[in-house]
Amino acid sequence: MSVPATLTELDAAHVIHPHAVVGAPAAPVIWARGRGATLWDIDGKEYIDGTCGLWQCAVGHGRPELARVAAEQIERLEFYASFWNFANEPSIRLAARLAELSPAGLDRVFFTNGGSEGIETAIKLVRLACHVQGRPERNVILSRKSAYHGVGVASLAATGIPPLKEGFGPLAPGFVHLSTPTRRADADALVAELRATIDELGAETIAAFVGEPVMGVGGMIPPPDGYWPQVQAVLREHGILLILDEIVTGYGRTGRWFGAQRYDLDADVIVTAKALTSGYIPMGAVFVHDRLVELLAGTAFRHGFTYNGHPVGSAVALANLEIIEREGLVERAASVGARMLERLQPVEELEAVAEARGVGLMLGVELAGDRDAGPVAAGALEQGVVVRASGQKIVMSPPFVIEDAQADRIVDVLTAELRKLA
Numbered sequence: 001m002s003v004p005a006t007l008t009e010l011d012a013a014h015v016i017h018p019h020a021v022v023g024a025p026a027a028p029v030i031w032a033r034g035r036g037a038t039l040w041d042i043d044g045k046e047y048i049d050g051t052c053g054l055w056q057c058a059v060g061h062g063r064p065e066l067a068r069v070a071a072e073q074i075e076r077l078e079f080y081a082s083f084w085n086f087a088n089e090p091s092i093r094l095a096a097r098l099a100e101l102s103p104a105g106l107d108r109v110f111f112t113n114g115g116s117e118g119i120e121t122a123i124k125l126v127r128l129a130c131h132v133q134g135r136p137e138r139n140v141i142l143s144r145k146s147a148y149h150g151v152g153v154a155s156l157a158a159t160g161i162p163p164l165k166e167g168f169g170p171l172a173p174g175f176v177h178l179s180t181p182t183r184r185a186d187a188d189a190l191v192a193e194l195r196a197t198i199d200e201l202g203a204e205t206i207a208a209f210v211g212e213p214v215m216g217v218g219g220m221i222p223p224p225d226g227y228w229p230q231v232q233a234v235l236r237e238h239g240i241l242l243i244l245d246e247i248v249t250g251y252g253r254t255g256r257w258f259g260a261q262r263y264d265l266d267a268d269v270i271v272t273a274k275a276l277t278s279g280y281i282p283m284g285a286v287f288v289h290d291r292l293v294e295l296l297a298g299t300a301f302r303h304g305f306t307y308n309g310h311p312v313g314s315a316v317a318l319a320n321l322e323i324i325e326r327e328g329l330v331e332r333a334a335s336v337g338a339r340m341l342e343r344l345q346p347v348e349e350l351e352a353v354a355e356a357r358g359v360g361l362m363l364g365v366e367l368a369g370d371r372d373a374g375p376v377a378a379g380a381l382e383q384g385v386v387v388r389a390s391g392q393k394i395v396m397s398p399p400f401v402i403e404d405a406q407a408d409r410i411v412d413v414l415t416a417e418l419r420k421l422a
């Protein structure tokens, strides 16, 4: 009788994991269940979720209410296309709810299945707007080094992390990367660089600027004081549209519903995903400002994903947003984030640490020199704390429902791991 293969063996034989080495897979942690900010693997080992995996889980794991909503919607209508003149009730109600929550003027949404699709959509929208205005040469997208905008040929071209692009060329042309706006950078110098770049390329060739309000994957990098208002003013002056990538920051992670509100930004497009449904069903929403709608009025937008406006995702998103509101989770993200940052800051005294920083529940520790953060994350995982290594940075983005004691344990375990570094 043959011995049944273990899940680890089946995984190694049949699954290609994102960002893993093909043909040489590491043994996976196989998650079995979750509740709040607690996870258990298939061996019953308990972990504190310091990252939500990929930042998505605002309301925490294992919410029976969201399971019920999804099941009820599947029983009623699992899916029907939203192309052309087809629609469904949950996605219409969700769009209207999002218009209430979003900053002024962003009253319409285009739904997607996730972040990269949202950035591809935003880029197509702004380029199409220029095209229909009789300015097809106005197609360059300004981005920043260290930015992460996704994996499509345009969203990856917008991304400013070179190793992620290696070997995938040619990517979409027409992307120019400005310097990373690190917390301690000189905002005036960054704005001068933006002005010089516009002068060099010619404003008449530039469609839009895309940016995360706070850089996430790049290392939880809050912008220097005064950066965003000046950038916005320069873009306005030159008729360049602003696309905000709020795929991580949207729906509360910075301690405000949107990063746009935190930094007082009046964006033309805001791209969201992740916490829209807390990841219970994949879904994203691209907010389009009335200004851009006016430019596009009368134009067919020949673009769409099969699962656009998914009724199950929409029903779950509505219930998820209600939980965020009912339980005051945006405020919770602000307060527990501030607590974690305060307790984390002393690690800056360690020789191995260059900086500890954060905004809301986006926290990062950058190691000094060219130290790799991998062993720090691996050490924490051993002790049942999930944090993420991104190059020489540790990034954290726990669920908003994380308890104080759990948040403190993440910081304590991380601090102990950092102390082990030479």
Ligand code: PLP
Pocket (backbone or CB within 6 Å): 054, 113, 114, 115, 116, 117, 119, 148, 149, 150, 151, 212, 216, 217, 245, 247, 248, 273
């Ligand atoms: N933009 C940002 C800021 C992100 O953090 C991510 C994913 O982490 C994306 C875009 C891409 O989103 P997705 O992985 O859902 O395609």
